[in-house]
Amino acid sequence: MKKTKFSAFLSTTxxxxxxxxxxxxxxxxxxxxxxxxxxxxxxxxxxxxxxxALFSAxxxxxxxxxxxxxxIKLILLAVYCLxxxxxxxxxxxVSMFCYVFGLKKTNPGIVKVExxxxxxxxxxxxxxxxxxxPGTITMDIAESKGKTYYYIHWIxxxxxxxxxxxxxxKGTMEKWIRRIWR
Amino acid sequence: MMDYVIYAxxxxxxxxxxxxxxxxxxxxxxxxxxxxxxxxxxxxxLGVIIGAIIYSVAELSDISMAxxxxxxGLFYIVTSPISGHAIAKAAYRRGVRxxxxxxxxxxxxxxxxxx
Numbered sequence: 612m613k614k615t616k617f618s619a620f621l622s623t624t625x626x627x628x629x630x631x632x633x634x635x636x637x638x639x640x641x642x643x644x645x646x647x648x649x650x651x652x653x654x655x656x657x658x659x660x661x662x663x664a665l666f667s668a669x670x671x672x673x674x675x676x677x678x679x680x681x682x683i684k685l686i687l688l689a690v691y692c693l694x695x696x697x698x699x700x701x702x703x704x705v706s707m708f709c710y711v712f713g714l715k716k717t718n719p720g721i722v723k724v725e726x727x728x729x730x731x732x733x734x735x736x737x738x739x740x741x742x743x744x745p746g747t748i749t750m751d752i753a754e755s756k757g758k759t760y761y762y763i764h765w766i767x768x769x770x771x772x773x774x775x776x777x778x779x780x781k782g783t784m785e786k787w788i789r790r791i792w793r
Numbered sequence: 794m795m796d797y798v799i800y801a802x803x804x805x806x807x808x809x810x811x812x813x814x815x816x817x818x819x820x821x822x823x824x825x826x827x828x829x830x831x832x833x834x835x836x837x838x839l840g841v842i843i844g845a846i847i848y849s850v851a852e853l854s855d856i857s858m859a860x861x862x863x864x865x866g867l868f869y870i871v872t873s874p875i876s877g878h879a880i881a882k883a884a885y886r887r888g889v890r891x892x893x894x895x896x897x898x899x900x901x902x903x904x905x906x907x908x
Contacts, residue, residue: 633860633864638860639856692870704809704836707812707828707832711813711819711829719891738878742878744831745828745831746831748828748877750881750900751882751900762903764824771897
């Protein structure tokens, strides 16, 4: 079993505690003073997040532990999630509407696509983005000879060429994810 | 005025949820059905959540509820594709194949090469 690094433990604790504060609505006390902090909730959250981080930090953090606290990258992440990814999502949903109601013919198949992202986080983020857009599901990730391949089930296979298929599935998402995780 | 914005978001999400349901019934093989159901879990859910956020800020002026809904949407978006991967991969390895032959099947070819 791998040992938990202290930096990984610390960053997991901070993220857990942040989500605890958001979910219990404690941060609202900063905006609405008539609604004060409750010491009980704050202390319970601290204990729970320390325990959670002790058990789970070694599964979450394999690379740079403090990536999450870099403001420029957080802004890039927000731009990616709220604008770039949303736009891809809306386009894909509309085209799915056309397939379902018979305006376009489906033509399903599994294609293989190469990616040159190196970080594990970036690879899983791209795979999740591809799965979330209707019309494509990542089925597996394989590594061979230092290159990473995705096997993607695609509802309308227009080309079987690895590069063209990759361009039309990944779109602008890969460029943005590389920018975020550099 | 704000009412109509909320109605618009919820109506859009209902349209895409309907798309997902009809797709699940109409498509012929299990993988295409999974593709259609992704429609429900993306814009179908996000539309309702955005509508609810606008409602809780504009009508109820309850910011903590809006924050909770935002966190909920974030968790939904992060966790739902993982079950998608797992189901698709498990179905393929278990031997589920569409009746009509797929146009190309690179995954099956590479799995055979490994064995």
